[in-house]
Amino acid sequence: MDLETRKLDVIAYLINLKDEKIFNRIEDFIIKSKSGKNIPYESLTKKELLKRAKKSNEDYFSGKFIEQEKLEIESNKW
Secondary structure: OOHHHHHHHHHHHHHHOOOHHHHHHHHHHHHHHHHOOOOOOOOOOHHHHHHHHHHHHHHHHOOOOOOHHHHHHHHHOO
16 A cells, blocks of 8 residues: 555544544644654563563564565565
8 A cells, every 4th residue: 555545544534533532642643743752652561571572582483483585575565
């Protein structure tokens, strides 16, 4: 899907959006992005980070991964 189509999809989504809380979050994100301020993110706890690392290792050793070159070829088709 090209960028222009994606933009139109987002516009259509916003037009039909009824949840003001979600709209406020989107609006805040846009305002902060335009102002150049860092957009806050949620930090992981040590326990969450270790859990994700363990899962990543399990996936890797069981062959559940895609090599960088193959991923780049695949993503170019998007």
